[in-house]
Ligand SMILES: [Fe+2]
């Protein structure tokens with residue numbers, strides 16, 4: 663994101679966030695959620711790579727994978743919903759110059775929502791293949807490729823979002839912003 667979009671990033675670089683007196687409970691919780699998406703997304707994608715590469719048996723994989731991908735996709739959908747409905751309007755109202763940044767983040771949510779649906783379909787296709795109605799290797803390859811694409815885009819989105827929102831919170835405080 664260019665500096666004209668991430669307006670306050672240069673004034674509050676990532677290195678000063680931890681330990682800043684204005685990094686309040688909402689910001690800390692929200693950063694922890696983002697880290698959970700990075701960590702769990704990485705674990706899920708790594709496991710899908712192992713399946714694709716024949717390093718793990720497909721039924722054993724599915725027992726581990728199914729609850730985690732369901733949790734991941736549901737939590738991600740809910741997280742974006744809370745941001746769209748609750749946080750983004752408050753942050754937009756705080757500084758109209760950030761409007762372009764929130765337009766980009768909002769558009770990201772739509773793209774990621776599409777990927778969530780495609781991933782759910784890929785996971786279902788793999789489950790069907792395990793029941794004998796499809797080719798497991800092909801389903802595993804499709805799933806792994808989509809997970810890589812989704813995780814790459816998601817991590818960029820999380821980074822961009824943090825670099826717009828955390829500097830705003832540090833600048834204004836959570837209390838003034840009303841979060
Ligand atoms: Fe987001």
Ligand SMILES: [Fe+2]
Nearest residue numbers: 696741745823
């Ligand atoms: Fe987020």
